[in-house]
Amino acid sequence: MARWWRTLKLSIKSLLLHPLRSALTVLGIFIGVAGVIWLLSIGEGIGRAAEEQIAGLGARNIIVRTIKPSADEVQDAGYGLTRDDYIRLLATVPTIDKAIPIREVSREFRNGTRKFEGRCVGCTPDYAEVARLEPKMGRFLSDGDLINQSNYCVLAAETADRLFPFGDPIGQKIMVDEHFFVVIGVMKSRAPSAGIGGSVAAEDFSRDVYIPITTMETRMGDMEVVMKPGQFQRDLKELSQITIQVKDRDLVLPTVDVVRDTIARNHTLADYGVTVPLELLQQAQTTRLMFMLFLGLIAAVSLVVGGIGIMNIMLATVTERTREIGIRRALGAKRRDITQQFLAEAVVLSVVGGLLGIVGGLLCRPISILIRGRLLDWFPEQMSTLPEIVRTVEPMMVSWSIPLAFAISVIVGVTFGVYPAIRAAQLDPIEALRHE
Amino acid sequence: MTAVATLAASIRELRKDYVLSGETVHALRGVSFDVPEGDYISIMGPSGSGKSTLLNLLGCLDRPTSGSFLLGGEDVAKMNDDQLSETRAKRIGFVFQSYNLLPALTVVENIEMPLYYGGRLDGETRDRCVELAKLVGLGNRLDHRPSQLSGGQQQRVAIARSLVNDPRFMLADEPTGNLDSVMTAEILDLLATLNAEGRTIILVTHENEVAERTSRTIVLRDGHILTDERR
Structure with missing residues (x-):
């Protein structure tokens, strides 16, 4: 030494x-x-x-999203995922733990004279968990709200700040189109998710308003009219996205195949895309x-x-x-x-x-x-x-x-x-x- | 005590050949002599006579081509490289014409080097080195570097270094070759003292005055012993 x-x-x-x-x-x-x-x-x-x-998209998730086909392929009958797709998936694929039908539209939200442009999301109660949203005040949507087609809404953090800069928004009303919605909860803000290629684009959750998808269907319908200079554009689609959560990580890949088959049977257009975060992760x-x-x-x-x-x-x-x-x-x-x-x-x-x-x-x-x-x-x-x-x-x-x-x-x-x-x-x- | 036991070294028919650019050079052609314990021998001879070769062999820096060199009863000619190194570290004291101190080390560090390679470093090493430095008159220069010392002082450090392993057998290769007459006298006095203590000393020199201070002179020529006279 x-x-x-x-x-x-x-x-x-x-x-x-x-x-x-x-x-x-x-x-x-x-x-x-x-x-x-x-x-x-x-x-x-x-x-x-x-x-x-x-991983933010969820390793157990399968994301099926509507893609708008090229203009000449769009038929008056509309395009994209349908409520039938959702029901069929739930009924035929046993490994699915949760499936969330989602429809997203752009809307102007109003509280008296305050106005705010944002995204109106029709969804089910499970959406909060899958999108990793946590309540700041009040609660998220419930099964009861869904069944009753209640005029309830939940605000994202920034939406709440803009529409109700002073005071508690819970119990207040906001206006979307010509309908009133009662605010039952405000969610905490979360980091935007990034696009990962495929059919999944980046998502910014800060300007959202969540309402039951059943309410959205009855109040707003499936038709969106977009006004552009010199023309109206009609957009008929039932769902923007179906997020599927599988029971176990190992079941993701087998499930994907079944999901693809199930949806493909009812679609002649290439009007949807399937994204599997787990595959991307690997x-x-x-x-x-x-x-x-x-x-x-x-x-x-x-x-x-x-x-x-x-x-x-x-x-x-x-x-x-x-x-x-x-x-x-x-x-x-x-x-x-x-x-x-x-x-x-x-x-x-x-x-x-x-x-x-x-x-x-x-x-x-x-x-x-x-x-x-x-x-x-x-x-x-x-x-x-x-x-x-x-x-x-x-x-x-x-x-x-x-x-x-x-x-x-x-x-x-x-x-x-x-x-x-x-x-x-x-x-x-x-x-x-x-x-x- | 038998006669053999009192011999510090015994050299028999020592030969050394070199191959120099294809030609064999016979540097030593059969040299024999005995070195009794406590002897003080000078080796003289013109350059090329083989005296450096002989000194290298005596110093265990090299092995003979043939013949035997018994150092304290052991045949150096049969040692391997590691054993030669060990013998140099433990049993031989070396003094060189050009001092051969390491410029980066202090006086004390230079002195203790053979102990390091002999594996004999311990807590008292420094004390012993300081003592030796005092013995050669450098007690006040312990932490100087060789470059801060005069030639004579450097040679005295080298002598102290050669003494650190307390060798019975000392070799000096023209130890005064680079020194003036005053310094030469100093060094020779020091060597004489060491010899008087009973150490065997063999030195190589060109100068008769130096040889005269020794008790026996061996003159080499062309690899043979020409004369071997005791004074």
Whole structure:
């Protein structure tokens, strides 16, 4: 132990004789190790963000959504998912735990003279759970409301703030079209869900008003008339979406097939799309793994470059210190002692680089967020053209990247230090002593 | 006590050949002599006579091509590299013409180096090194670097270093070659004192004045012993 300690002290002393040279060598390893950690962190951050978005849609969910077909295919009979689809699904697919019929329309909500444009969502009581909405005041819709086709509504947080800036909205009335709805609850605000491709677009839950879907059917009908300059556009659809929750995660994929078949039988138009978050989640996980492997490889290349730096400097050192090696050998150093000494120096270089690299890696998150903040301040226009993920991703430290980085730095030190060290030990003591 | 036991070293028919750019050089062509315990020998001879080769063999830095070299009863010619290193670390004191101190280390650190490689470092190491530094008159220069010392002082550090493992057998390769006459006298006095303590000393020199201070002079020529005279 004492011997190791001495060898260590000796090597640090030798390295400090050439501080600049040692620092530059350390820098090579530092960049490699910090690079590994940074790339892994950023890869993890991107992967996590994607997974969270998908998981937000629910891993047990299957989302069937109406897609508007091209204009000439739309028939007067309307398009999209129907209430019959919903009933058929519930009746024929036993693995379904919950299924929620949803119809979304744009509406203007009024409270006296206050007006607010938002989304009116017809749904069932289960919607709150599946969309992960929690009540702030009052309650969400109930089965009774659904059966009674009550004129009740539940407001999203921002809708409530806009329509009732002062005071408690519960029990008050708002007007939608020519109908009055009694406010029975206000939901807490939640983060918008992002679009994940396929038929699922980003959803912003802040401007919503929820009413029972039965009420929506009787009060508003299935026809929407959109007025555009020079024309009216009719839009006839019964449901915008059916969200299915399956009893168990393992049952999701078999259920999807049955759901596809069931719906396809009654649709001649391609007027709906099925999105399975679980499938996307699995894809995202595979992609993430590939991505991190790829980034890891890039970082590994920089580590090898750092290692070659060590080897280079150690070879130069051996030549330079030939006489010292001769003296040590003459005074009784064994070959093993000389190997140890030079190997220790190489390992000290790489380990110092590795430790600094770990510190640098830990700073990944604050530094990258800081830099991005600055860039957003200075070049808002250029930055806004970058993909969403670049502007929002937060690097996540991967816990195993620290021991990995440390182990790699030690391995690099030993690997690239061993040849110079052996060369030093193989020098003939007499020749070495004569060396000037 | 038998006659053999009182021999510090016994050299028999020692030969050493080198291959130098394809040609074999016979540096030593059969050298034999005995070194009694406590002897003080100078080895002289023109360059190329084989005296450096002989000193390297005596110092266990090299192995002979043939012949035997018994050091305290053990045949050095049969040792492997690690055993040679160990012998150097524990049983031989080396003094070089060019001092061969490590410039990065202090006086004390230089002195303790053979103990480090002999695996004999302990809590009293520093005390012992300080004591030796005082013995060679450098008690007030303990933490100086070699570059801060004069040539004579450096050589005294080197002598202290050669003494740290308390060797019975000391080798000096032109220890005064780089020193002026005052310093030379100092170093020779020091060596004489060490010899008087009973240590066996073999030194290589060019100078007759140095050889005259020893008790026996071996002159080499072309790898043979030319004369071997006791004073």
